[in-house]
Amino acid sequence: MDERVLLTGAEGRVGQAVLGGIGDAYEWRLFDRDPPAEETDHEFVIGDVTDDETVRDAMADVDTVVHLAGDPRPDAPWDSVLRNNIDGTQTVYEAAVETGVDRVVFASSNHAVGHYETDRKPELYRAHDDYRLDGTELPRPSNLYGVSKAAGETLGRYYHDERGLSVACVRIGNLTKGHPPIDYERGQAMWLSYRDCAHLFERCIEADYGYEIVYGISDNDRKYYSLERAKDVLGYEPQDNSAEYTNQGEPKDDV
Ligand SMILES: NC(=O)C1=CN([C@@H]2O[C@H](COP(=O)(O)OP(=O)(O)OC[C@H]3O[C@@H](n4cnc5c(N)ncnc54)[C@H](O)[C@@H]3O)[C@@H](O)[C@H]2O)C=CC1
Numbered sequence: 001m002d003e004r005v006l007l008t009g010a011e012g013r014v015g016q017a018v019l020g021g022i023g024d025a026y027e028w029r030l031f032d033r034d035p036p037a038e039e040t041d042h043e044f045v046i047g048d049v050t051d052d053e054t055v056r057d058a059m060a061d062v063d064t065v066v067h068l069a070g071d072p073r074p075d076a077p078w079d080s081v082l083r084n085n086i087d088g089t090q091t092v093y094e095a096a097v098e099t100g101v102d103r104v105v106f107a108s109s110n111h112a113v114g115h116y117e118t119d120r121k122p123e124l125y126r127a128h129d130d131y132r133l134d135g136t137e138l139p140r141p142s143n144l145y146g147v148s149k150a151a152g153e154t155l156g157r158y159y160h161d162e163r164g165l166s167v168a169c170v171r172i173g174n175l176t177k178g179h180p181p182i183d184y185e186r187g188q189a190m191w192l193s194y195r196d197c198a199h200l201f202e203r204c205i206e207a208d209y210g211y212e213i214v215y216g217i218s219d220n221d222r223k224y225y226s227l228e229r230a231k232d233v234l235g236y237e238p239q240d241n242s243a244e245y246t247n248q249g250e251p252k253d254d255v
């Protein structure tokens, strides 16, 4: 509870999953350009992540930044990802080193490596296929949004190597609440449940590391992302598996 954590993009889906699971575990300062939709007990800063002064001020006395704010749309246009994702992320890293923050956890995406799927789909989405990406591969973005996420990872590498910041980049799969994506093989292979999401970000706040790229998915039978690095370095222990649900999202126990 002594650890003070700044959460950018707190009002979004990932932010709500994190706060729903580990909202009581830390002293949070929430940050979003939108005001809170519901009353919150946590400190809340309304601001834009491209505004360096507001971002620096929000980092006062902060130990860790969980940086989620950005445009999450796979089809987002260049001007939006350039501003919200690339400029915003550089602003966050720079403010972190200037204010003495220990670590930044960056929300990267499956779309940073989407083109590894091109010649392997749909087979790699299936449980019998043992092809795995493990985080050591070069980016192969599927869109300009994925390019912006690869840029965020590279900025993190620079701020770690040159400025000594600890950085964990989580290539998040497909976060959905309650059950895996319906009728969508790709989404089921990279499903991240809400509780596994909260637990993974808790591990990113707690573990010791220099610079890491890990995959953020549940322990799905169908997976094509390795979870070894997240388990070994962060101590990630996922609880959920999309194979426990039907293609329509019903728990198999109930069917
Ligand atoms: N939801 C998912 O399955 C995945 C999400 N991600 C990444 O996780 C992060 C969060 O995604 P979601 O919660 O799904 O998106 P979301 O759209 O639900 O939430 C994003 C939040 O960031 C805020 N925001 C956007 N631009 C901002 C700016 N310039 N300054 C301040 N606040 C800003 C928005 O107001 C919103 O509350 C994003 O960076 C996204 O790229 C990555 C892979 C999968």
Ligand SMILES: O=C1O[C@H](COP(=O)(O)O)[C@@H](O)[C@H](O)[C@H]1O
Binding pocket: 072, 073, 074, 109, 110, 111, 172, 173, 174, 175, 186, 187
């Ligand atoms: O990065 C993201 O990825 C997920 C999954 O991508 P999809 O193309 O299979 O839907 C997406 O839902 C999310 O909005 C995005 O931020």
